[in-house]
Amino acid sequence: xxxxxxxxxxxxxxxxxxxxxxxxxxxxxxxxxxxxxxxxxxxxxxxxxxxxxxxxxxxxxxxxxxxxxxxxxxxxxxxxxxxxxxxxxxxxxxxxxxxxxxxxxxxxxxxxxxxxxxxxxxxxxxxxxxxxxxxxxxxxxxxxxxxxxxxxxxxxxxxxxxxxxxxxxxxxxxxxxxxxxxxxxxxxxxxxxxxxxxxxxxxxxxxxxxxxxxxxxxxxxxxxxxxxxxxxxxxxxxxxxxxxxxxxxxxxxxxxxxxxxxxxxxxxxxxxxxxxxxxxxxxxxxxxxxxxxxxxxxxxxxxxxxxxxxxxxxxxxxxxxxxxxxxxxxxxxxxxxxxxxxxxxxxxxxxxxxxxxxxxxxxxxxxxxxxxxxxxxxxxxxxxxxxxxxxxxxxxxxxxxxxxxxxxxxxxxxxxxxxxxxxxxxxxxxxxxxxxxxxxxxxxxxxxxxxxxxxxxxx
Ligand code: GDP
Numbered sequence: 001x002x003x004x005x006x007x008x009x010x011x012x013x014x015x016x017x018x019x020x021x022x023x024x025x026x027x028x029x030x031x032x033x034x035x036x037x038x039x040x041x042x043x044x045x046x047x048x049x050x051x052x053x054x055x056x057x058x059x060x061x062x063x064x065x066x067x068x069x070x071x072x073x074x075x076x077x078x079x080x081x082x083x084x085x086x087x088x089x090x091x092x093x094x095x096x097x098x099x100x101x102x103x104x105x106x107x108x109x110x111x112x113x114x115x116x117x118x119x120x121x122x123x124x125x126x127x128x129x130x131x132x133x134x135x136x137x138x139x140x141x142x143x144x145x146x147x148x149x150x151x152x153x154x155x156x157x158x159x160x161x162x163x164x165x166x167x168x169x170x171x172x173x174x175x176x177x178x179x180x181x182x183x184x185x186x187x188x189x190x191x192x193x194x195x196x197x198x199x200x201x202x203x204x205x206x207x208x209x210x211x212x213x214x215x216x217x218x219x220x221x222x223x224x225x226x227x228x229x230x231x232x233x234x235x236x237x238x239x240x241x242x243x244x245x246x247x248x249x250x251x252x253x254x255x256x257x258x259x260x261x262x263x264x265x266x267x268x269x270x271x272x273x274x275x276x277x278x279x280x281x282x283x284x285x286x287x288x289x290x291x292x293x294x295x296x297x298x299x300x301x302x303x304x305x306x307x308x309x310x311x312x313x314x315x316x317x318x319x320x321x322x323x324x325x326x327x328x329x330x331x332x333x334x335x336x337x338x339x340x341x342x343x344x345x346x347x348x349x350x351x352x353x354x355x356x357x358x359x360x361x362x363x364x365x366x367x368x369x370x371x372x373x374x375x376x377x378x379x380x381x382x383x384x385x386x387x388x389x390x391x392x393x394x395x396x397x398x399x400x401x402x403x404x405x406x407x408x409x410x411x412x413x414x415x416x417x418x419x420x421x422x423x424x425x426x427x428x429x430x431x432x433x434x435x436x437x438x439x440x441x442x443x444x445x446x447x448x449x450x451x452x453x454x455x456x457x458x459x
Contacts, residue, residue: 002085004030005118006111008099009459015094020102022111023087023119028075031088033109034058034102035073048077056092058105068101069093083119084126117452120459124440124448130161131440132390132397135451139222139393141459151218151391160390160397161439167207168435171408171428174200178425194415197424201412204431208405211389215398218391220305220380224266224273228301231310232320236338239363240310241265241276274376277304306380307333308372309355314342317350325354334359334375341365396451400438407431 004024010017022031028044037043037054046052056069074089081087092098107113115121120134129137136155154160174197229237244267265276301307307328311321335355337348341362352358359375361368377383392398411427436442 001025002122003112004110005114005122006030006103006106007114007119008103009089009119010094010099012096012099013094014096018092018094018099020090020092020099020106021087021114021119022089022106023081023083023085023114023122024111025086026110027086027088030106030109030111031073031090034105035071035088035090037073043073043075046075048075048080050075056090056102056105058101058108068105069098071102079126079128082128083122084128085122115452117454117459121448121452130158131448131451132161132164132438133158134440135394135397136160137459138454150387151221152393154387154390155393159388160392163207163211163389164401164435164439167204167404168432168439170200171204171432171435175425175428175432178421178428182421182425198412198415201408201415201428205405205408205412208401208408211392211401212398212405214389215392215401216305217380217382218393220382222393224275225305225376225380226277226303227274227306227308228277228304229308229310230301230324231336232312232318232324235310235312236363237310240308240336240338240361243363243366243369244274244276274306301327301331304331306376307331308336309333310336310338311346311351312339313337313344313346313348313360314339316345317347321351325351328355332379333357334372334379336361336372338363340367397438400434404431404434404438407434 002024004022004026006020006022009019009021012018028046032043034056035043035052035054036057037052039052039054041052043052051072051074053070053072055067056071057065057067060066069092071090071092074091076082076087076089078084078086090102092102103113117134117138120129120137123129124131124134133156136152136157139152140149140156142152177197229241231237245265267274267276309324309328311317333355335351335358337346337351337358337360339362340360341364348358348360357375357379359368359371361372374383392401407427407430411424411431414423414427433442440448
């Protein structure tokens, strides 16, 4: 028989309320030994979706009783509870000692301590929610930003699940057609035309690739955008960073090369967070200390999800600027022409040819920040984040989706190369398997355990 588990479900600390949760076939029986309703009712016959006020008590070694707290008990009857099992929640006063004592009383009365995420795991196993929804729950708990919470909610309300399941359903339909054709070539089975087949595979490939991209969007929302501010010395990198950060962070000087190292800072830009790195100029140098800084700048540039390339508008483009322009590669990049308050001598078009997204500003006079914000949001397509199809929110989901996408693309290649339908069907089957893993339907026990191991206890 399934055990009955208990855990403190709210953070340990001092708060108005703290909740101790109990779930499993013996939940009511165990609760009855610890919770005594003021009405004197027998709670073992209590209906679901009801609440009772009472005392939390424990039995002392000498058989006497000791009151621990006054609490409200909420009752849930299987299957109408979070876990799908009988469940009781004790809303106690939110002190550490009270909650721990209440939990201990429940354990003494026969409950077992819940493992991390065990409530949610039971909910998934009972079919109350899908694996991706459970992951959404975890993400929601961890979300620090409003948009992060919205993204987590979209997973929690099942959008990702439904989207993945729809892609899979289409692949299953294709696989069924192919199988029928391969297995019963003589039967009069309505055949999919090859054009229709490749169109539908292409559509699945596009949907999966969009879903994969949503992982980066989600990660930018949750963790912030790793942003490198690059430019030769004295173009105003530190000034810009200080302006964005809203306070003096790195030392601003007139001596080229004084920003010796990578200084990092998190700034809020409208709805998104930038993890800013103010870097020493990327240039060849003999100074050893500065060399280290330059090396780290390069690494920073490589890791960056966004590059802000700064130029001094008051001087002509020079060799160092050109070197920088050639190093950006295919990173999302915005050119920032700074020092607009001075007479302009920079050939803006020469920069625009290399970096089409370009804004002008004066960091010192604090002009142009809004334009920069808008350019960043546009560049990273973050102005309107589409949560319609849900977002991939963790590495497990990303890997499963990536495998599915690769198999669909292989299937398309096989089809276009004129290989047998058999060969195409093998790829589609594997894509279906990967999608089933994504949605959790065929996720092995190890995968499920790994997912829930990251949960906090009590969830
Ligand atoms: P960094 O070496 O790229 O970090 O450049 P800093 O931020 O240290 O700036 C170098 C010098 O340029 C400082 O004297 C700043 O005050 C000045 N500076 C920065 N931005 C502007 C600007 O928009 N206009 C003017 N006129 N000077 C600026």
